[in-house]
Amino acid sequence: MHLVPNLILLFVVFWTLKAGFEKTLKIAIFSGIILDIFYFWPIGINVLILVTVSFFARFLGRRFLVGDFFFRSLWLMVAVSGAVILNEFLTQLIFSGLAFFQKGIPFQFSFGWRIVLEIIFHLLTFAIIYWPLQKIEALISLYGRRIDPKYYVK
Amino acid sequence: MGRKFFTKRTIKFLAVVVVCFGLIFFNPGGFFSPLRALVLKLAYPFQKTFYLVGQSTERYLSLAGSFWEVKKENDRLIKENYFLQSENSNLKEQKKENELLRNQLKLAPREKFNLEAGFVIGQDPQGLGNWIMIDKGKNVGIQTGMSVIISQGILVGRVEEVFADSARIILLSHAESAVNAFDLETGAKGVLKGEYGLGVILDLVSQKEVLNVGDTVLSSGLGGNFPKGLLLGKIQEVRVSADKLFQQAVVNPGAKLQSLEVVFVIKN
Numbered sequence: 336m337h338l339v340p341n342l343i344l345l346f347v348v349f350w351t352l353k354a355g356f357e358k359t360l361k362i363a364i365f366s367g368i369i370l371d372i373f374y375f376w377p378i379g380i381n382v383l384i385l386v387t388v389s390f391f392a393r394f395l396g397r398r399f400l401v402g403d404f405f406f407r408s409l410w411l412m413v414a415v416s417g418a419v420i421l422n423e424f425l426t427q428l429i430f431s432g433l434a435f436f437q438k439g440i441p442f443q444f445s446f447g448w449r450i451v452l453e454i455i456f457h458l459l460t461f462a463i464i465y466w467p468l469q470k471i472e473a474l475i476s477l478y479g480r481r482i483d484p485k486y487y488v489k
Numbered sequence: 490m491g492r493k494f495f496t497k498r499t500i501k502f503l504a505v506v507v508v509c510f511g512l513i514f515f516n517p518g519g520f521f522s523p524l525r526a527l528v529l530k531l532a533y534p535f536q537k538t539f540y541l542v543g544q545s546t547e548r549y550l551s552l553a554g555s556f557w558e559v560k561k562e563n564d565r566l567i568k569e570n571y572f573l574q575s576e577n578s579n580l581k582e583q584k585k586e587n588e589l590l591r592n593q594l595k596l597a598p599r600e601k602f603n604l605e606a607g608f609v610i611g612q613d614p615q616g617l618g619n620w621i622m623i624d625k626g627k628n629v630g631i632q633t634g635m636s637v638i639i640s641q642g643i644l645v646g647r648v649e650e651v652f653a654d655s656a657r658i659i660l661l662s663h664a665e666s667a668v669n670a671f672d673l674e675t676g677a678k679g680v681l682k683g684e685y686g687l688g689v690i691l692d693l694v695s696q697k698e699v700l701n702v703g704d705t706v707l708s709s710g711l712g713g714n715f716p717k718g719l720l721l722g723k724i725q726e727v728r729v730s731a732d733k734l735f736q737q738a739v740v741n742p743g744a745k746l747q748s749l750e751v752v753f754v755i756k757n
Binding site: 339356357360364369372373374375377378379380382383386387390429432433434436 | 498501502505506508509510511512513514516520521524525528529532611613614620650657664
């Protein structure tokens with residue numbers, strides 16, 4: 336079975352939990368367009384998926400930020416699993432929709448063991464990239480503070 | 490007082506959703522093609538490098554992961570080698586017979602194809618084996634619609650989009666792929682279709698025709714989109730279509746569509 340980690344999806348989940356929906360929106364739109372270009376999919380599919388994932392992941396954001404280590408890990412796992420399921424669901428929904436509207440092929444959904452493997456695979460990948468992502472986030476937020484004029488307003 | 494549902498955040502989200510749905514379902518064909526071509530042109534050198542590095546890494550990891558199976562595989566290969574040696578002698582006899590049959594069937598003479606070799610530099614990231622990218626494009630005369638084979642004359646797909654130095658090929662397993670085909674053993678005619686990356690089926694075969702498991706399926710050349718006589722695969726399973734009007738056969742493609750490395754575009 337060919338499993339490929341969707342790093343952008345994980346990045347969007349991480350960023351939403353850390354910075355919220357509003358700050359992730361532009362990143363999600365831009366990343367989605369780039370993904371659609373490289374996937375050769377109609378422009379908008381990945382944008383829709385990433386923005387939707389970000390919108391729903393934000394509900395866990397506050398819990399994630401104030402939780403202890405156990406709960407932070409738990410919310411991360413819930414967010415990543417939810418994102419993978421949502422990604423799979425929306426991808427199938429959109430492609431089934433396109434097939435239905437363009438060719439009249441009835442809607443088809445298939446959630447087999449693959450989705451469970453996808454979740455496990457993405458959780459493992461997320462565990463590996465979490466630390467580098469945190470470093471990047473710290474660096475960017477530090478940089479943001481330095482250049483933000485409001486930061487210096489007394 | 491209840492919470493306001495239509496917050497600024499929700500309105501932004503809904504606006505993005507509406508725009509995306511509009512783009513996905515009502516996008517005029519080719520509207521974003523110039524942008525896609527530009528990005529692919531810029532990314533081309535990196536894409537080639539990253540893809541080749543990725544493939545090497547995957548091969549290395551799979552080798553490391555399957556080291557314990559090597560001995561078992563070796564034993565199997567020794568047995569297979571004995572079998573192949575005996576089969577080889579039989580095949581020499583059959584070669585002459587095959588040449589005769591090819592002439593009778595008027596199959597395309599493979600050696601007369603004007604082939605352009607291309608390295609695979611990208612593939613469907615979803616892993617469904619729907620399409621591949623090769624490192625040859627308009628600059629060497631590749632055009633949309635050209636057939637793509639691998640070395641032994643096995644059809645793998647057709648050119649869907651062409652860029653300056655690259656081309657995208659939709660494989661037989663792609664939902665939009667349709668090849669007129671026939672069963673070499675029984676002569677049954679049908680259309681080989683992709684099933685959304687899940688495999689390929691020989692569809693629209695009349696109930697009067699005969700299909701057998703293990704039969705070879707070749708391109709029939711009808712419609713002129715593909716040359717006649719290219720190997721498509723072998724029949725794995727025979728079934729009746731949902732409307733019970735036609736027969737269908739699940740076809741095992743002649744090539745491993747998910748692990749192609751070099752392909753040949755038929756330019757004539």
